[in-house]
Amino acid sequence: MKYDKIDPQLFIKNRKNFASHMKPNSLAVFNSNDVYPISADSTMPFEQQRDLFYLSGVDQEASVLMLFPDCPNENFREILFVTETNAHIAVWEGEKLTKKAATDTSGVATIYWLQDLEKVLFEMTSYADTFYINTNEHYRANVETETREDRFTKWLLAKYPAHSVAKSNPILQRLRAVKDPIELALMQQACDITEKGFRRLLNFTKPGVWEYEIEAELLHEFIRNRSKGFAYTPIIAAGNNANVLHYIENNRQCKNGDLILLDVAAEYANYSSDLTRTIPVSGKFSDRQKTVYNAVNRVKKEATNMLLPGTLWKEYHVEVGKIMTSELLKLGLLDKADVQNEDKNWPAYKQYFMHGTSHHIGLDTHDYGLLHEPMQANNVFTVEPGIYIPKEGFGIRLEDDVVIQEKGTPFNLMGNIPIEADEIEEIMQG
Structure with missing residues (x-):
């Protein structure tokens, strides 16, 4: 891994x-997760299943974590299974986790080779009444590929049909x-x-x-700073x-x-950042561009101040919509009749700002979090309003990642990244 070792106390x-x-x-x-094939002997770069990483810190394929806190056998209360490594694997694929390294990474004391999983599981099932299975229930999930987790769940429930079943996901959504x-x-x-x-x-861009x-410039800088690269597929969108x-x-x-419009950000140690900035190719905004830019920035600042413990996500977006409506009226993009005659299910401002303002971010760019529950301290949200004007040939979105505090x-997290229009112009023209 490119990143520095993470304190195993997190995973414990x-x-x-x-x-x-x-x-x-x-x-x-x-x-x-699986290592997913492309064709012939080619594969996609490996990305660890985020729940397994969250609970163990293990960042390699063919790994399984079992948690059984009530097991009478104390050695079976936490078990990590990893692929047995050897000299051949070390030469051809690189070093894999040894049992000691697996413990050092995760804090799990009991490590088995993966080949022993069925035998150990059989012994554990005689003590257990319920299996917690792990399913992806994120509100944006649209999974067409059968995962390693899916295959294991099918096998487990077929082999042990008398056990009750519970879901891990609601617990993980909150944690x-x-x-x-x-x-x-x-x-x-x-x-x-x-x-x-x-x-x-900013120093590279020019007509x-x-x-x-x-x-390419971004990827160079990200990788040289120990990131794998982009946290998500980058959007680098000039003009329309x-x-x-x-x-x-x-x-x-x-x-x-x-x-x-640049929606581009780095990952580090599987954790995402999510940034959007909009910059002028020439290094200077036109008067109209700057007016719209400053309107988006004002919406972003006001929206950020509303992210407080107890805030409900749905109500927050309604309030942001009101702020955006006011700005669009000032810009002449909406008039009072547009607002008075709007469809309450698709307000007038949605013509120019059609997406949401905030989402959870963490191990996933669109991270886990139950949106019907009030916001809490140490939730991390994006704030990303935008105004899109195809008739004028440009769109502006601004986005930072913010941590909700107990008070205030x-x-x-992106407070040092330039965002004010004048500062961006000054850097680009400097």
Whole structure:
């Protein structure tokens, strides 16, 4: 791994918190992700299943974690299974976790080779009444591929049909949404790497540059700072491309007078950051561009101040919509009749700002969190309003990642990244 070793106390604490929510005499199982094939002998870069990583810190394939806090055999209350490594694997694939390294990484004392899983599980099942299975129930999930976890769950329930079944996901939704100080430090590091990339491209961007060249500059800076690269597929959208919300082609030349919407950010240690900035190719906004930019920035600042413990996500978005409506009226993009005659299910402002303002962020860019429950301290949210005007040939979105505090305004993990229009112009023209 490129990242520095993470303190295993994080994973010890996470397992303890998860176990405290389990039913009596229950056994929870978590599998790593597959290495997904492309074709022939090619594979996609490995990405660890985030729940397994959250509970163990293990970042390699073919790994399984079992938690059984009530097991009479104390050695079976936490077990980690990893693939047995050998000299051949070390030469051809690189070093894998030894039993000692697995313990050092995770804090789990009992380590078995994966080949022993069925035998050990058989012994554990005689003590257990309930299996906790791990399913992806994120509100945006749309999974068509059968995962290693899915296959294991099918096998487990077919082999042991008399056991009751419970779900891990509701527990993880709550736990993962509230960040530990170690997690916040890792997210801060991801944001700091993102800052370096953004400052680099401010000095690089000029008329004639191509979107993919900007992407290359960012990737260079991210990797040289111990990131794997982008936390999500980068959006580098010049001119009217900014009005395509998930534009990822990044193949257009940036021209004088264009704005570039940059939704680009680094990961670090599997933790995401999520940044959006909009900059002028020439280094200077037009008067109209700056007026709209400042309107978006005002909405962002007011929205950020509303992220407080007890706030409900749905009500928050309604209030942000009111703030955006006021700005759009000032910009002449809406008039009073548009607002008076609006469809309450699709308010008038949605013509220019059609997406949500905030989402949880953490191990996933769109992280776990139960949106019907009130916000809590140490939730981390994005704040990302935008105004998109195809008729004028540009769109503007601004986004930071903020940590909700017990009292007062949220802490901005991206507070050092330039955002004011005048500051961006000054850096680009300096």
